[in-house]
Amino acid sequence: MAEIKKADGLVDWLDQRIALRTLTKVLLTEYWIPKNINFLWAMGVVLAVLFKILVISGIFLMMYYKPDINLAFDSVNYTIMQEVEYGWLWRHLHAVAASAIFLVIYIHMFVAIYYGSYKRGREVIWLTGMLLFMTFSAAGFSGYMLPWGQMSYWAAAVITNLFGGIPLIGEELVIWIRGNFVVADATLTRFFMLHVLLLPLAIITIIALHFYALRVPHVNNQDGEILDFDAEADKYKAGNKKESKVIPFWPVFLSKDIFVLSAFLVGYFYLTFFHFNFAMDPINFDPANPMKTPAHIYPEWYFLWSYEVLRGFFFSSDLGLVAFGIANVIFLLLPWLDRSPVVAPAHKRKGFMIWFWLLIADLIVLTIYGKLPPTGINAWIGFVASITFLALFFALPFITKAEAKNASKGA
């Protein structure tokens, strides 16, 4: 152990004990990011801030929320929304952030797909990212149940019921998940636990892994260019800042992120204060009533595409469930479904570019038709869009294999 000397200040005192200066370099001032990026590279920081908003507002909400089917609705809609000073503010911040975070997750995710940032050494970043998408989905779903409104109840009933379709163990599994034969108090209390303890814990852990996974392969750039980060960092440190292809995380990268974040927050606060119905469905302001099925049951917007894959096979709930299961894990496999070694933005990969925009278009159709009543022509459009979704992922290895062949010919 190094000799401990009399410190000449708090920073030095800490530096001698926890290597504060080294830590600052590793995490901030000498954590190198490519310079050739656009504002879409700021989504990670936007997500981190939204997650912080969710945690902080969630802590305040938990002080008054009561996880009991007889008290939950009023504790949210009366105690928090009307009695507690600024309770409404925490709820609005929480509900709108929960919806907005999915928009940013999707942007983040499709930016990674567009620029090929999920392969050639970045597979673990992709996998932890998709695990975050899954845990956030579970957190979104469990959180939606807590106000115990009509949509809380019926969405919980419909979604937990899906597990009944699993062969052999289905029926027991549904009861095990619900803690009762029907969605009831036991269901609410366990989803409360998941929402405020287990899932946030899992999310924080996976975020740490996600950040760590970035350190070795480094952040991708707009052209998929392979950079020698050590050499570029040396240039930067030697003062050739303009010539160097990298920038330090602090202050250069974050100065741009903070600008993007601030601009994003303007929109987020507008939604929070003035346009929140998209995130706080009016139907959920009716208290849960197991005797009265709402005319239209639909999940939050960010689940609509996979919900439509489920409903798309309207003639067979078993097929729908299988397709739904595939839809929920298929993105995890993307690094292995893409058989091409080329890391480049989609507009430089002809076949992949078409695939990418077909996928986006299909997801838009699935999302919109996931909300519309599945009657008449809508059911068929949903079916075609669901089949297209599966077909696109089936086709991806062939498209990228062809690209790989051309690439090796070119080389």
Add this chain to the structure above:
Amino acid sequence: MRDLKALIIVAIVTGIIYWGVEPLAHGIMHPPVKAAEYDYKDTPILPKGDVANGATLVQTNCVACHSIKSEGFEAPMSDLDSANSYGVVPPDLSTAGSMYHEGFLAGFLKDPVKATNLSHKFTDSKPYPMPGYSWMSDSDIADMVAYLRSIAKSDLSGKEIFIDACARCHSLKYDKVFSSTPQDIVSNYMGSTPPDVSMMIKSRGAKYLHTFINDPQKLLHGTAMPKVGLTQEAEKKVVDYMESIGDSKKEERESLGVKVIIFTIIMTIFAYLWKVKIWRDVH
């Protein structure tokens, strides 16, 4: 430039999804219905009524069941007894003349089932608790309406209107207003439990409430809720009252919202200037 192009693409895709899952989907799930009508065209236009004759008629025909507390006529039975007798507590008539449209009142006196639009619920075998007075002449009906209008105070608050027009069946527990007819009795009478309406301003919105209160059948075909016949002014007061309870922080929310957004815009400007300064060295 690349940033701008990426931003435009993100905005377009987000915009299409928003349009699809919000305005488009809600438009399809809740098709628009005809706007509320407040002139009660289907009821006869009445000759000008004679208040004195109206007073005699009301006091001989109505007070056997109804109270008119402002005129000193107390209810003949307790709420519980009258709920048990009629299915629902009969309303006090002190305020009826100003909060209900006169055309509706006249139509209601003649044929309550037709005026309330409840012919699917009340039939000869299951008659409406109040008898119709179609055997009276139009001028007698007009006199009774004139009398009710003469005794009703005109500056009723939203809460007063709510209590007289709605709270015989509906509770609004967030303002500690509870239905005068006990829940089990009114549930039996209506065929389903009239919901607590504390949060209806949030779950339905003001526009829906106006159309619905004006004529429930338009939006909820087959419902047991009667057409209430409130004047446009009285109905607005009721909905405003419901908003003041169910969305009590609206004013605070909107004023704080403006401040927070202005703050964030200023923060964005400073963040941009700082970013430009920092990046000057590296570009």
